[in-house]
Amino acid sequence: GDSVTQMEGPVTLSEEAFLTINCTYTATGYPSLFWYVQYPGEGLQLLLKATKADDKGSNKGFEATYRKETTSFHLEKGSVQVSDSAVYFCALSDPNRDDKIIFGKGTRLHILP
Amino acid sequence: EPEVTQTPSHQVTQMGQEVILRCVPISNHLYFYWYRQILGQKVEFLVSFYNNEISEKSEIFDDQFSVERPDGSNFTLKIRSTKLEDSAMYFCASSAPGPSLEQYFGPGTRLTVT
Numbered sequence: 001g002d003s004v005t006q007m008e009g010p011v012t013l014s015e016e017a018f019l020t021i022n023c024t025y026t027a028t029g030y031p032s033l034f035w036y037v038q039y040p041g042e043g044l045q046l047l048l049k050a051t052k053a054d055d056k057g058s059n060k061g062f063e064a065t066y067r068k069e070t071t072s073f074h075l076e077k078g079s080v081q082v083s084d085s086a087v088y089f090c091a092l093s094d095p096n097r098d099d100k101i102i103f104g105k106g107t108r109l110h111i112l113p
Numbered sequence: 114e115p116e117v118t119q120t121p122s123h124q125v126t127q128m129g130q131e132v133i134l135r136c137v138p139i140s141n142h143l144y145f146y147w148y149r150q151i152l153g154q155k156v157e158f159l160v161s162f163y164n165n166e167i168s169e170k171s172e173i174f175d176d177q178f179s180v181e182r183p184d185g186s187n188f189t190l191k192i193r194s195t196k197l198e199d200s201a202m203y204f205c206a207s208s209a210p211g212p213s214l215e216q217y218f219g220p221g222t223r224l225t226v227t
Contacts, residue, residue, distance in 0.1 A: 004155075036218075043117065044156070044204060044218035089156060098169050099144065099208070101216060103156035 002027045006090045006104035013080055014112050021075040021107050023064075023090035031092040033057075033066050033073040034101070038087045047075075047088070085111045115139040117219035119205050125225045126195055134190045134222045136205030145188045146206040146216060147180065149173070156204065162188065195226045 006023040013019060025033065035047040035057070048057030053068035062077045073090060090104040118137045126132050138145050147159040160170040162180050179191045188207075192199055202223050206216040 041220065043119075043220040044206075046215050046217075049215075091156075098161075099216075100146070100158040100161060100169060100171075101148075101156075102158070103148075105153075105155045 002029075002031065002092060002094065002102050004090050004092055004102055004104035006088075006107055008105075009087075009107040010110055011107060012110045012112065015082055016079045017111075019075070019077040019080045019084075019109070021088055021090075021109070023073045023075065023104060025071050025073065025090075025092050027071075027092060027094065029094045029096060031094045033064070034091040034093070035062070035064055035073070035075050036089040036091055036103070038089065038106070040086070044089065080109075080111050082111045082113050085109055115217075117205055117207055117217050119203075119219035119222050121222060122220065123223045123225070125227065128197060128226055129194050132192050132195055132224065134192075134203050134205075134224070136188045136190070136207075136219055137186050138188055138205070138207030139209075139217055140186070142207035142209050142217070144168075144208045144210075144216075145180075145182070146208075147190045148204045148206065148218075149201040150204070150221075151198075151201045159190075192224075195224075197226050200224055200226045 003026045032051045034049045036044045037047045048059040050057040050066035056065045087106045089106045120135045145162040150156045160174045161168045202221045204221045205219045208216045
């Protein structure tokens with residue numbers, strides 16, 4: 001079945017460092033891809049999405065590009081802030097089949113001041 | 114901004130007891146979901162609900178689980194006889210009509226079965 005694999009955490013970076021969180025997926029169809037973020041004590045929030053190959057999702061300085069050839073959707077940010085400390089989940093959904101979201105395990109990010 | 118709310122934030126129960134987890138979806142949403150995350154594991158889909166019936170459920174969602182929309186605002190998940198392995202964070206989500214693809218999640222209920 002469809003699945004998502006993302007890099008293990010926790011990831012600890014200094015403020016203003018460059019961030020990459022790797023994510024790869026396995027899917028039989030043509031899924032939409034997402035990054036969700038969970039700040040401490042809060043629910044899962046959609047950070048960005050891409051619905052087809054080569055689309056780039058972006059929000060709050062974060063970006064991810066839907067790469068069909070490498071089945072990847074890596075999350076990047078050029079300069080992280082302390083407020084970016086959270087858990088990040090890569091996910092997919094195939095709306096042509098059903099509407100459930102399949103999540104990765106999540107990567108905890110700590111940003112040091 | 115409208116948000117999904119869940120109560121309680123933390124529920125402790127003894128094995129074999131029934132629990133009901135409550136969610137208030139965003140008011141104009143028509144699709145409702147439950148997911149769970151066992152500590153250290155993936156967030157897993159449990160069930161989706163539309164038009165007062167289950168539209169899809171996972172293999173996790175066995176006869177011990179049920180969902181209900183008892184009134185126009187609440188969406189509940191009931192576990193009839195809890196097991197230790199039901200200990201997890203349970204997330205409710207809702208989405209609007211149409212192909213928006215965005216599910217709005219609540220903050221979760223942490224269920225601890227002792």
